[in-house]
Amino acid sequence: MRVLVQKFGGTSLATAERRSQVTAKISEAIREGFSPVVVVSAIGRTGDPYATDTFINMVKGISTELPQRELDLLISCGEVISGTVMVSTLKSLGFDAVLLTGGQAGIITNNNFGDARIIRVEPKKIVEHLKEGKVVVVTGFQGITEDGQVTTLGRGGSDTTASALGVALNAEAIDIYTDVEGIMTADPRIVEDARIIDVVTYNEICQLAHQGAKVIHPRAVEIAMQRNIPLRIKCAFSDAPGTLVTSLQADMSVGTDITGDRTITGIAHTPKVTQICIPTLNLPDILLANKQIFRGMALADISVDFISVQPEAILYTVRDDEADKAVKILENMGFNPSVVPSCAKVSIVGAGIHGVPGVMADMAEALSDAGVRILQSADSHTTIWVLVDQENMVKAVQALHKKFKLGA
């Protein structure tokens, strides 16, 4: 059996016309000899009647006390609705189709409601249905705990569902259909001439996704990478080939060098972060302070980023919405933190950065010429991050995109 996982995002399912384009992609797969497993997200975006945010807002006004367990039950309905609509559409066109919830499809997660992690997939039911020649539609974004509780996987979780099923079913490929024609050199919403990346390594896309490129969930990339299953990001409304995400090794075997002379693959941005600075020069016990500060954040479940421990200060960033909590904890421990709210992290990513002189020079030059001050920076062998004021974020992304000649 040749399994193909096809995931359709919320916008692809919003109207009857779009759903007919989606079914065309499914029937094309069948014609090519594949057994398709179709993963669906909730229909629409914020404000639409069956979108995830609409469900959240529905109960938010009633009580702030609703446990995440119940909230997960509620928001898991969005995919049940879109899945049912999809099965009806397929049936109306003469396809034999069946809908499975995450739990019914065998997606077992831990019990971290709202942001659960898939620990195992038991695809027996899916395989049974596929063997009967059915199109199996699976609700994305959700699973079930060992003791039968419905969980959701966090934002972008349907991508993760698709990858997990792809690995469990040893699929030939995982196709992620969305509203853009592939992964681009920057978010097309802020860079007009952003270009589609044809082929790219799992590692680079993982970095881009972790740094804020919301087109694919980083966990989905990590899962596909484990078993080297090709991941393709495409548009349901066009025949463009999209972006192929693969490993460098796999591609070298067919004789192409996918990084070529490309130094920078893309630019990502994450808004809404706060920089925290704790002066340490006059502290009586700096070693104790280092320990206390990061343990304090960890105990409060605040994730920290952009950490820079220097002789005179400890710097790091937190999400804007966790900044007040972080500052209170620090003040209660006797520290005197200062904060810079509303910052953004802008990252340039490329497997080719490593060992290439002058990349940081170009980055600094582009930002200076655009009048953007760098508040902090860090680098790894594939990424250089800078922290800037959020009001400069778009300007920074655009300037870097131009400087590294990423445009069309």
Ligand code: ADP
């Ligand atoms: P879906 O509902 O299909 O999962 P998403 O909104 O999660 O869709 O992802 C698609 C969006 O990701 C695009 O509309 C685009 O604005 C945004 N995006 C951000 N960075 C990139 C990028 N580098 N390439 C393509 N799209 C990007």
Ligand code: MG
């Ligand atoms: Mg998405």
